[in-house]
Amino acid sequence: MTLLQNYHRLPVQFVKAQNTIWEDDHQQQYLDLSSGIGVYNIGARHPEVEAALIDQAQQLWHLPNLYDNALQEKVAEQLGGQNYAAYFANSGAEANEAAIKLARIATKKATIITFKNSFHGRTYAAMAATGQDTIHHGMPMAAGFKYATFNDIQSVEAIIDDNVAAIMFELVQGEGGVIPADQTFIKDLAQLAHQHHILLIIDEVQTGIGRTGTKFAYEQYAIEPDIITSAKSLANGLPVGAMLAKNNIADAFSYGVHGSTFGGNPLVMRSAIATLSVLDTLLPELPDKVKQMWSHLKLLQSLDSVIDIRGLGMIIGIALHPDVPVAEVVEKLLFEEHVITLSAGQNTLRLLPPLTLTPAEMKTGIEKIHHILQQYKND
Structure with missing residues (x-):
């Protein structure tokens, strides 16, 4: 074997x-x-992505995050504009781990509310955030997560307390069976989070990059998340993850708080730039x-x-x-x-x-x- x-x-x-x-x-x-x-x-x-990869492969493959990287700046601008700051990793699970960490540091609170039937990855905190017993089976879970029922606002209200840092959710539970969020539920959820000063983390690993008909699914729900995670199709085949944080909480990731050796390397950034440029032509x-x-x-x-x-x-x-x-x-x-x-x-x-x-x-x-x-x- x-x-x-x-x-x-x-x-x-x-x-x-x-x-x-x-x-x-x-x-x-x-x-x-x-x-x-x-x-x-x-x-x-895709020919534009392939051309970008070939061109970059003839220049520079790897660049540690010890130096300025204009390619990362470009992808960050394409993803979040001026309202969000970006952190780059290698997968959706890593992006979600970073989001969980940032939410706890920024709020100085520990609890993350997620949802039964959700999926956020298989690394340790992301696995604990996932609301599926089959994913948890046989493993002690990381502490600090509570699970509400998707599309049920009362179930969220019932577990909110003063120690909740964020509510983390998918707008379509993909691995959980392709369950879309109700518009009213998301509106009520956003209002509830605002009332209690709780951050909204939207996991767009599967729903982002045009999958639902817009660049990100949250655009169809009239909300503005505090943190967005992306991966999968962001570089159309190369491993990449991104966490986007609103400017007012981005500073919580100060020097040395988090990092990644390969995150945002030149090859994947060139691929992401090309992918997002092609997506802009497809969206209409x-x-x-x-x-x-x-x-x-x-x-x-x-x-x-x-x-x-x-x-x-x-x-x-x-x-x-x-x-x-x-x-x-x-x-x-x-x-x-x-x-x-x-x-x-x-x-x-x-x-x-x-x-x-x-x-x-x-x-x-x-x-x-x-x-x-x-x-x-x-x-």
Whole structure:
């Protein structure tokens, strides 16, 4: 055995990818409706990102955070403008760890409220912030977290006390089954946080960088978070995480408080600059593309195997009947049709297609899903 067995891997070797199409070592092509778990938002090997990487690779790969880095300044400006200061890490979990740490230092309080069914990463504090027993199983959890019920404001009110530093949440619980936040709940949550001087941390690791139809999902909820975390698709395939903090709390991360050897290195920053520039050109057409996608999804609504279709923008959850094994659908039946999808939560088929998916590819992908799911009929 050469590798730890902590991943369930399908027996396929992918060797190439271009936009929405992946190719294996037998030259078989697959339609990607997963974006590599929400990473290839602008499609695999986007030519502008590839050109930026090649150019940077011929200059400088690594630069420690001991020196000025104009590339980091550029990405920070593209992400948060002048209202937020950025810290760069290597993953979403690291960005969330930094957010938790900053909130506690800035407020001098210890408790972070998160939500049942949430997912914030697998490093130690991020794992404790995650509201899923399966993630916690067999491990003593870091202290300082309380869990409310998502979309239930009374459950939040019930656990607030004077020691709460922040409320941390996703606007769509992705790993938890693609559960969108209610508009009223988020409005009430923001008001509650304001009343109690509690920071709002929004985990946009999966919902950011255009995934929901806007650069960040919070833009669709009329709120202004204190801290935002981003990762996954930020550099369209290279490992990067970012924490954005409002200027009024950013100074809490003073010299030596936090750091990362590789965070914000030149290669990933050039990739992020190119990714965000491409995203700016895609955003105006995204509303129409989202409408097209959800129009195609209507084909699935009448199937016996489908309980619900939910999501926001291009993060889509197809809740399946309990008798329909989502693992079989994703890993066998759809995979045999050369369609790459994901699962999430309690028996939910999850789609995270690249934002560059064409109308024809949408139609093909949903028709193949329909073909598979119609095989399951209630007795």
